[in-house]
Amino acid sequence: MMTLSSPHTTGSNTVSRLMLTLCAALIPGLLALIVFFSWGYLINAILATVTALAVEALILKIRKRPVLFFLKDGSALVTALLLACALPPLAPWWLIVLGTTLAILFGKHLFGGLGQNPFNPAMVAYALLLVSLPLLMTTRWAAVDQSADFGQTVTIIFQGGQTVLDGLTGATPLDDYKQSISRLTAEDVLVNPIYQTIGAVGWTPVNLAFLLGGLVLLGLRIITWHIPVSLLGSLALLSILIGSDADAFVPLSLHLLSGSTMLAAFFIATDPVSAATSNRGKLIYGAGIGALIYIIRTWGNYPDATAFAVLLMNFAAPLIDHYTRPRVYGHKAAVKGYKNEQD
Amino acid sequence: MTVASSLITRSRVWSISGGIHPAEHKQESNTAPIEAIPLPSTLWLPLNMHIGAPATPVVSVGQMVRKGQIIAQSGGGISASVHAPTSGRITAIEDHAYAHESGLKQPAIAIEADGLDDWRKQTPWEDWASKTHEELLQRIHDGGITGLGGAGFPTDIKYRNRHAPIDTLLINAAECEPYITADDRLMRERAEDILRGAQICLHLLGARRILIGIEDNKPEAATALEQAAETLQQRIELAVVPTKYPSGGEKQLIQLVTGKEVPKGGLPSDLGIVCQNVGTLYQIYRTVVHDEPLISRITTVTGAAVSNPGNYEVLIGTSMETVLNHAGAHLKKADRVIMGGPMMGFAVPDIAAPIMKSTNCLLAPTKKELPPAIEDSPCIRCGLCEQACPVDLLPQQMHWASKHRELESAELHSLEDCIECGACAYVCPSRIPLVQYFRYAKGELKQERQQHEESERARIRFENRQARLEREKQEKEARRKARAEAAAKAQAEKKAREGAPSSGSNDDDPVKAALARAAAKKQARAESAAAVEQSPAELKEALDKAKAKFDKASTRLQEAEANGDAMVAALKKAADKLEEKYLSAEKAYQAATQSQETDPS
Known part of the structure; x- marks a missing residue:
């Protein structure tokens, strides 16, 4: 006879199922990136996955942790795919390998591995790369009107391929609009074929694909609505309140439907390990990221601000947690802060 | 209906917050009528x-x-x-x-x-x-x-x-x-x-x-x-x-x-x-x-290891084994026997235990039916537990606090409002035995509180004792004073009573007066002698010693002052004291030698 504590039954959910579902939900977005932009995203995804699993296994071995047990949880895979979706597709191969290594090593295991990291590992790596290699991180985006075939892409990524590269890369719409609007009117800026009626060519379907994946996660209750809604809400609200003048500011449609907005709202900001916990806390956390994205995009030097916005709110998450505990059954009010003042 | x-x-x-929908498994036992178990x-x-x-x-x-x-x-x-x-x-x-x-x-x-x-x-x-x-x-x-x-x-x-x-x-x-x-x-x-x-x-x-x-x-x-x-x-x-x-x-x-x-x-x-x-x-x-x-009571006997699952009217005190056997339980197939349901029941260590007033269910599941817990992964704070909690707690935070025995933090997260329903553990993808952690932390909190109460009691007891001792001392003092006053009064009264009839004779007696004077003189001399009880030689020795000490102290003081030592103040104080001692010793010695010279006795 065994003596076990209750409950004696559990649901069938596991961490690896959670992580793998997350990866599956990323696939529409990743496919859209490959279709509309470049084979580079696929190559990046493969490179990142292999690197992530190898680095994870190596570090687990060094840390004397059960390698297979933790490899199976799929968290390294999620980090790898997020990076593959976020990094420029035509950057040299070592950039993605370096980035993934940084993510697993500095973003995750340095803090104690799965569940212990205060920051989103993929965003830690992204920020490190952006600060250290700004040129590669801003110029190797695939241009939407030109595309290299698979062979050419391989050449660019693995051999430099500078001759092929020219004409294939371009600024992202967020970057282009921000740079151009200081000289031109909105009308003149939008003449550029990278824009379309709503958002930007390529970027709009990509964001819609990520939105679709995100809605699947919501439907499966793997994430709750709080972070995506508050993030997109605050970003949209600020854009309407402050940046409604298209001749001076990036318009709302570009904020929501280009760059990494939907990826951030549904897949990056919702990383539970580094986010705030309570429902109310998540609302504040998401709204903070949305606001920071708008602020950095508008007045900062970085055209896409997701990584910094997420990292800054990661810092704030523990504080938010302390002041947003829900009111417990039978209590008159929620317990707030660091001291129990109820007694 | x-x-x-x-x-x-x-x-x-x-509606209530949270909640879960585990497989009900009610069909197995709710179709047959209640059956009485024969007298054991x-x-x-x-x-x-x-x-x-x-x-x-x-x-x-x-x-x-x-x-x-x-x-x-x-x-x-x-x-x-x-x-x-x-x-x-x-x-x-x-x-x-x-x-x-x-x-x-x-x-x-x-x-x-x-x-x-x-x-x-x-x-x-x-x-x-x-x-x-x-x-x-x-x-x-x-x-x-x-x-x-x-x-x-x-x-x-x-x-x-x-x-x-x-x-x-x-x-x-x-x-x-x-x-x-x-x-x-x-x-x-x-x-x-x-x-x-x-x-x-x-x-x-x-x-x-x-x-x-x-x-x-x-x-x-x-x-x-x-x-x-x-x-x-x-x-x-x-x-x-x-x-x-x-x-x-x-x-x-x-x-x-x-x-x-x-x-x-x-x-x-x-x-x-x-x-x-x-x-x-x-x-x-x-x-x-x-x-x-x-x-007697109605007890559900069910689980995949039971061949006749159903409800049985059981006399309180019947052994669980008897009941299980009657319901056709294959105890070898059963992974464990649970008293109560799968969510809040507990595994019975010995089925010789009797059915009690609170035994609403005996569950004998097979290993396949309720598999033993798999190894838990770290918490990824996915928040599913929070969505499942019927009393709006944050189990993921409570788990963190309980695991690291941060009891204050656990209390801040209202650990004690946890009803141990197990909904959080049920939905946990990391398969963390959350309820066990919470029970542990609750136990620790209780113990800590008891210890705190005990030490508080001890402190109050000590303070009361101190107060009592102080009071007793004061009372004693007061009693002593009262006694002394009463005695003095009595003395005075006695004196007054004695003195009244013979007041004239007392003053007039020259012998008595002379005796008193002599006694007073003698006492005064004894007192002065006490001061010079030591021989001059001894006093000389003491004087030398004091002088040596004083000299040593002053040299050290000078050294310290030269080095800017932190001890200067203390040394100075000590030196001053030794000087005083030395001077008084000298005085005593001089007085002694003088008195020796002048006093012939």
């Missing part, structure tokens, strides 16, 4: 089958008892009596296997059944309404009735300790734990008796209404209750709540059927509600009307 009449009203249903040869009756003080045995080994006779009297305060479930001979009063996770044995009374099942004298009260409240409560108390839903709280206490006027008798018919169908079957088969029990309670409480909270997975039971209400012409309100675990928790059911929350640290009666399980109401009826104390 076909009956519609003015007697039966459908009550509004609110031996019964073991633990003395503490309830919350509160254990009962005290009132029988001795070898004594013959009749069915229904009290064999252990309830202890003082919160407690319940134990009765002989059948007639027979007391064969032992000793520690016996007991259904508790610890596996510790507990004192129990053994009865060897004589097979006659011979009742003690019974006095049925068909006319219970003519009895006083006190008589009814005494009957319930003497019947040893405890809550049959699982907690085992002595029932009569609920009717004695009331803080607010009671408006509602809430019948808990939710039975939300998977597998368990004891209440379901009881309602289907004995709904009228349940409502008769409810009528007694309504009368005792002076309540306005009977409100029944039942999950929507028991339509047959609901219909049976409605029909019974028709038969008895009893007005009831039925709140059919959606099937969701843990809607049958008392606090949760109250929230579901009234929209109100039992305040922290309060009781349902603060909301004008008394909540009673259907099984308890049935027993109240049996006890009050038929004078049958709590000696």
